[in-house]
Amino acid sequence: MSSAPPEVLVHPDADVLAAATAARLLTRLVDLQSHRSPLHVVLTGGTVGVAALRAVAVSPVRDAVDWSGVHLWWGDERFLPAGDPDRNETQAREALIDALGDALPPGNVHPVPALSDDVPDGATAARRYAAELRAHATGDGLAPRFDVLLLGMGPDGHVASLFPGRSALYETHLLVVAEHDSPKPPPDRVSLTFPLLQSAREVWVVAAGTEKAPAVARALAGDDVGTTPAAAAHGTERTLWLVDVAAASSLPGAPRDGSGPAAGAAEGLRPRTASGADGAWAAVDAYVAPLVAEPAAAAAVRTAAADAGLPDIAVSAAQGRLLELLARASGARRVLEIGTLGGYSTWWLAQAVGATGTVLTLELSDAHATVARASLAAAGLTDRVEVRVGPATDSLDRLVADGTEPFDLVFVDADKQQLADYLDRAVALARPGTVVVVDNVVRGGAVVEADHPDDRVQGVRAFVERATGDGRLLGTVVQTVGEKGYDGFALLLVR
Ligand SMILES: O=C(O)[C@H](O)[C@@H](O)[C@H](O)[C@H](O)COP(=O)(O)O
Numbered sequence: 001m002s003s004a005p006p007e008v009l010v011h012p013d014a015d016v017l018a019a020a021t022a023a024r025l026l027t028r029l030v031d032l033q034s035h036r037s038p039l040h041v042v043l044t045g046g047t048v049g050v051a052a053l054r055a056v057a058v059s060p061v062r063d064a065v066d067w068s069g070v071h072l073w074w075g076d077e078r079f080l081p082a083g084d085p086d087r088n089e090t091q092a093r094e095a096l097i098d099a100l101g102d103a104l105p106p107g108n109v110h111p112v113p114a115l116s117d118d119v120p121d122g123a124t125a126a127r128r129y130a131a132e133l134r135a136h137a138t139g140d141g142l143a144p145r146f147d148v149l150l151l152g153m154g155p156d157g158h159v160a161s162l163f164p165g166r167s168a169l170y171e172t173h174l175l176v177v178a179e180h181d182s183p184k185p186p187p188d189r190v191s192l193t194f195p196l197l198q199s200a201r202e203v204w205v206v207a208a209g210t211e212k213a214p215a216v217a218r219a220l221a222g223d224d225v226g227t228t229p230a231a232a233a234h235g236t237e238r239t240l241w242l243v244d245v246a247a248a249s250s251l252p253g254a255p256r257d258g259s260g261p262a263a264g265a266a267e268g269l270r271p272r273t274a275s276g277a278d279g280a281w282a283a284v285d286a287y288v289a290p291l292v293a294e295p296a297a298a299a300a301v302r303t304a305a306a307d308a309g310l311p312d313i314a315v316s317a318a319q320g321r322l323l324e325l326l327a328r329a330s331g332a333r334r335v336l337e338i339g340t341l342g343g344y345s346t347w348w349l350a351q352a353v354g355a356t357g358t359v360l361t362l363e364l365s366d367a368h369a370t371v372a373r374a375s376l377a378a379a380g381l382t383d384r385v386e387v388r389v390g391p392a393t394d395s396l397d398r399l400v401a402d403g404t405e406p407f408d409l410v411f412v413d414a415d416k417q418q419l420a421d422y423l424d425r426a427v428a429l430a431r432p433g434t435v436v437v438v439d440n441v442v443r444g445g446a447v448v449e450a451d452h453p454d455d456r457v458q459g460v461r462a463f464v465e466r467a468t469g470d471g472r473l474l475g476t477v478v479q480t481v482g483e484k485g486y487d488g489f490a491l492l493l494v495r
Contacts, residue, residue: 043092045152054096067103205219300378321348477489
């Protein structure tokens, strides 16, 4: 989970930005190679992204990198025939890869499949790329753990080929998707989705030019992803915004006269970000961490999920402790969880039920369940936790049909589009006094927007309306801020 707020480094102009990004990337690769190999770097198209590759090619530091231990991927691609000058791959080969020659083994370069007879459409290319990513994943993961992921950003705030208002922004299962009638030509593109982009250790967003300034400011202020996709660009360990003075000119504290930092310097501006004023929310989470005292066993579950490339959408340690406390306070012995992911929240709930209690957790993805089962087994929780794979509504309907003994606490942290249905079934599997906790129901405040394009927001609104109208429930919504940004959870008691 990204604990650090984004860092913003401002450069005098686009040329210096490209050169500095190149120097930063080379230095980072050299440093990382002393710790691990291979490294996985995700390239971006766009003016600055390609200019940075050209600067890498001519840098004296270039040969300090052992390129045989570096794999290159793309965050997105224009779906065109191989060799088309507009393809990001073509431009990257001309800018850097060709210059590296034999130093970079061909097998280390992973382009998105090009349009061809064998790959007639973007969906095929997306499937093939997902397979290529999985073939290079670590362990049971779905993709390699990216070390540095570069993203350019458009004036509309798009990153990769994830554009405002498009459904691909909210994709939570597929790691690679095809985009059609893209607002930025060419119309057909292939793009990594946010779950994969956000699994990268470091995400570097590069942007230059006055036309980018409004989107840079919106993104760093924590705008909704549907409006400004770049707002969701963050890494699990570090998020860097590498911009020039012009692109930073709408940030709080930016020099209005474009004076900017001294030539060649890069200066940090402390933006107000989704993690609160100047990162205060994340800082408070860090300050209270000793109180939460995340056990090493819990951290191991979290790390295993990140290393397996699972999306960074699990609860925070503070939120995990809250779940445990709610379960303990209610004396829960039988807990139902909808949405396992890597088992992190499951671990906390399992602490609460104790050795004689049970947690049944439902997960759609077999791959996620595999990671969770391994982590929970490593934590010695196999006796009290069952991970059941399949569509949650099917599993829930079977539990209802079987007349399953009521659960004492239900935690819902799954696809938001079906929350209202999950609530109905949770109540059917409850008793008077059962506690129901539903996560992510505030969504940066988007929940109040009746015409919001995000169908997860619409799912949450339907859930709130369903809960409001159900006389069996006593409930509230607690808004939260912290390292996971501004969100909240519903707390319901079955009467
Ligand atoms: O395929 C692409 O076009 C890029 O991947 C795209 O996301 C690009 O990075 C931005 O649109 C910024 O492009 P500019 O830097 O040229 O504005």
